[in-house]
Amino acid sequence: MVSRRILLGALASLAAPALAFAEGDGPAKPSVLTRKGRRTRAALKHQATDKAALDKALAGVTPLDGTAPPAAQPAGAASPAPTDVSPDEALGRLKQGNAIFARGGASIALPAAARLAELARGEKPFAVIVGCSDSRTAPELIFDCNLGELFIVRAGPTVGREALGAIVYAVERLGASLVVVLGHTQCGIVGAAVDVATRHVDPRGAMRETLLPILPSVLAAQDKHPADLQDAAMRQTTRDVAARLKIADGVLAERLGQGRLKVVSACYDLAAGVVAFDA
Ligand SMILES: [Zn+2]
Numbered sequence: 001m002v003s004r005r006i007l008l009g010a011l012a013s014l015a016a017p018a019l020a021f022a023e024g025d026g027p028a029k030p031s032v033l034t035r036k037g038r039r040t041r042a043a044l045k046h047q048a049t050d051k052a053a054l055d056k057a058l059a060g061v062t063p064l065d066g067t068a069p070p071a072a073q074p075a076g077a078a079s080p081a082p083t084d085v086s087p088d089e090a091l092g093r094l095k096q097g098n099a100i101f102a103r104g105g106a107s108i109a110l111p112a113a114a115r116l117a118e119l120a121r122g123e124k125p126f127a128v129i130v131g132c133s134d135s136r137t138a139p140e141l142i143f144d145c146n147l148g149e150l151f152i153v154r155a156g157p158t159v160g161r162e163a164l165g166a167i168v169y170a171v172e173r174l175g176a177s178l179v180v181v182l183g184h185t186q187c188g189i190v191g192a193a194v195d196v197a198t199r200h201v202d203p204r205g206a207m208r209e210t211l212l213p214i215l216p217s218v219l220a221a222q223d224k225h226p227a228d229l230q231d232a233a234m235r236q237t238t239r240d241v242a243a244r245l246k247i248a249d250g251v252l253a254e255r256l257g258q259g260r261l262k263v264v265s266a267c268y269d270l271a272a273g274v275v276a277f278d279a
Pocket residue numbers: 132133134184186187188189190
């Protein structure tokens with residue numbers, strides 16, 4: 001059993017790695033990324049046993065001096081090209097795809113060999129879906145999309161630095177113009193966080209790393225005295241994560257300012273099959 005005060009205290013320390021990027025790594029602070037890059041490079045150097053492996057491992061890691069990242073692309077990948085899908089067009093595609101899914105239809109077919117070969121040469125997803133790992137929320141299915149169309153980060157309702165890096169990669173290198181933070185009804189992880197907040201259950205082990213970053217959103221929702229705390233907490237969590245993503249990285253902030261990127265939150269209703277966007 002833990003009190004609300006102890007929970008908040010724990011958040012200040014244990015939750016920091018998962019959400020700290022939103023609090024302290026705004027666009028004007030590239031030095032944090034540089035320091036991160038130094039640690040990562042050092043670790044990779046230690047692990048790599050030959051030059052080829054080292055060069056491959058270092059591809060894409062932020063340089064020590066904060067200069068532009070290496071131009072090297074993943075083997076076989078196409079050259080990065082600006083997406084020709086605007087943020088609003090991308091949002092429209094997802095809404096249209098979900099409407100098809102919610103009606104019980106599907107327009108996609110498994111890709112033929114020629115399409116697989118094309119995808120092997122490079123990907124150009126038009127949207128990033130930051131979703132829960134829940135088995136009932138597969139983004140390609142609920143948005144009626146095929147291979148190569150969605151870049152998916154499924155790490156639960158939180159976004160740690162590794163996941164943030166993947167999102168930035170998809171936007172900067174692959175040209176995705178939309179990031180959707182997707183929550184869903186009956187989310188077990190959010191429910192467990194609600195239990196921590198309301199029943200003062202002390203999360204143990206690795207679950208702490210997953211649940212504690214959600215607690216600020218759960219407590220914020222709790223303060224509003226909603227009829228359905230779990231639903232309110234899920235929606236608060238997705239809105240908070242989306243808001244923090246907007247200031248979490250210079251690349252994302254720049255593209256948002258240029259109108260080349262949108263970050264929106266959304267909720268998927270498991271029973272209805274419908275995604276409700278907050279934009
Ligand atoms: Zn979930």
